[in-house]
Amino acid sequence: MTFESFSCKNHGIMVLLFWISKQKAGEPMSERKSQQELDFERKHEEDLQRLRGLRLIDDDFMAAVFEERACAEFLLQIILKRDDLTVKEVHGQYSIKNLQGRSVRLDILAVDRENRAYNIEVQRSDRGASEKRARYNSSLLDANLTDAGDDYDALNETYVIFITENDVLKAGLPIYHVDRTVRETGTAFNDQAHIVYVNSQIKDETALGKLMHDFFCTNSKDMNYSILAQRVRYFKEDTKGVAAMCRAMEKMRDETEHETSVKHALAMLADGVPCEKVAKYTDLSIGEVRALAEKKSA
Numbered sequence: 001m002t003f004e005s006f007s008c009k010n011h012g013i014m015v016l017l018f019w020i021s022k023q024k025a026g027e028p029m030s031e032r033k034s035q036q037e038l039d040f041e042r043k044h045e046e047d048l049q050r051l052r053g054l055r056l057i058d059d060d061f062m063a064a065v066f067e068e069r070a071c072a073e074f075l076l077q078i079i080l081k082r083d084d085l086t087v088k089e090v091h092g093q094y095s096i097k098n099l100q101g102r103s104v105r106l107d108i109l110a111v112d113r114e115n116r117a118y119n120i121e122v123q124r125s126d127r128g129a130s131e132k133r134a135r136y137n138s139s140l141l142d143a144n145l146t147d148a149g150d151d152y153d154a155l156n157e158t159y160v161i162f163i164t165e166n167d168v169l170k171a172g173l174p175i176y177h178v179d180r181t182v183r184e185t186g187t188a189f190n191d192q193a194h195i196v197y198v199n200s201q202i203k204d205e206t207a208l209g210k211l212m213h214d215f216f217c218t219n220s221k222d223m224n225y226s227i228l229a230q231r232v233r234y235f236k237e238d239t240k241g242v243a244a245m246c247r248a249m250e251k252m253r254d255e256t257e258h259e260t261s262v263k264h265a266l267a268m269l270a271d272g273v274p275c276e277k278v279a280k281y282t283d284l285s286i287g288e289v290r291a292l293a294e295k296k297s298a
Contacts, residue, residue: 048246050249051235051242051245052218054218055215055216056215057200058122059122059124060093060248062107064235065231065235066120067091069088069089071231072108072120073087076112076118078207078211079196079198079211080159087112088113089110090108090110091108091109091110092108094108094109098140104140106137107119107122111156114157115156115157116156116157117156117157118158119141119158119159120161120163121137121160121162123162123163123165124164129164130168134178135195137160138158138160138193138195141156155192158192158193158194159194159195159196160194160195160196161197162196162197163215164198164199165200165201167199167201169199173199174198174208174209175199175208176196176199177194177196178194178196200215210225211225214228214229220232220236220237261284264282265289269293275289275290
């Protein structure tokens, strides 16, 4: 058994113990592996293969690495050229509510000691980093970082930062700062809502260019910054780190499958299929299907 396969299987011990507990007392375990075990091993071997190729430009891996406060602080200091910036808390894959009450997942949400809030997103698709997406994320921060009844002056200063695989704004620059201005006077409109685009295509010898180089490395040995290389090495080579990433990928796979089931259930309900049949063919519970039906008719 390889080091990596052991690390990945380690978190599946509970699954295996559950299976063992189902064996009849005194009955020898079959030497042949069950289909469930084979599926389990196949999925985790796929996860290991995917883990080897992950880079910081991949949002799931990026969220895991920069959930470490020191890494998030380092990233923001380079992008914003702010050596005095100190992060007090950071969350990866952070769920935040929109005005309709639906959850939207942010790659990274960080808050510094001055209560400035930072949403950092990596986007490999140009569409995912559109101007209106930036506006939407900015509005989400405003809506969720204040309490009902708070004065407008209590709004946090916010930064929405897109690290994009392509040069989305197409001016050949390494970084773009977007702030509102008064058109007639050209003066800044100081609403303290900032949007920043980082063009990862430029990998020069500047601090930002070296950072973008690191975003495309699959091997920690090829990275410029040791603080990031150490974190990448942890998730790719350390026993606990590999197991943590395997668990995260398994959770994401389950969430994706559930989202697909919900999508199919909604389509079936729209066609008038009874809740019992929807539950049968989507593997959702009858309670969840009925809740979807009630929400749909509301």
